[in-house]
């Protein structure tokens with residue numbers, strides 16, 4: 001499913017990621033562990049397309065995605081802070097990504113309903129992020145990521 005081939009990243013000459021190769025099968029939950037500053041976030045950011053590798057390739061489901069911009073990758077990344085839109089309700093946050101895809105309204109509504117159910121947040125649909133606990137916000141962010149059915153979900157802590 002995911003092949004990372006000899007990926008390296010240099011920042012101003014300093015190696016943040018040094019020749020990493022990984023082969024991850026479909027359906028696998030893979031955890032990347034390492035000391036603070038060892039390059040975990042940098043590797044994830046390269047997979048998501050936010051950072052350009054200095055060398056190496058990323059192959060997803062047979063396609064070389066190394067040079068694709070983030071929005072063209074079937075990948076979703078969740079950050080350490082949840083990055084919900086503060087002025088939008090829970091359901092608007094979940095619907096946001098789907099609206100970008102120009103799905104029919106009825107389909108968006110059904111998908112939002114399904115995602116709210118999945119993360120047990122149906123009763124909070126009309127609340128804004130600041131009215132939720134930290135864990136509830138993280139569940140909304142997860143619902144928003146999964147709504148788009150990415151082939152690969154990257155979770156940075």
Ligand SMILES: Nc1ncnc2c1ncn2[C@@H]1O[C@H](COP(=O)(O)OP(=O)(O)OP(=O)(O)O)[C@@H](O)[C@H]1O
Nearest residue numbers: 011012015016034035036037038039040041042043
């Ligand atoms: N934009 C940048 N410019 C220069 N150096 C950077 C940049 N981003 C990260 N680094 C450096 O690259 C190295 C790897 O950082 P990274 O954030 O990938 O580590 P991490 O393993 O995710 O750490 P943590 O567990 O502390 O979050 C660190 O030494 C960091 O200082």
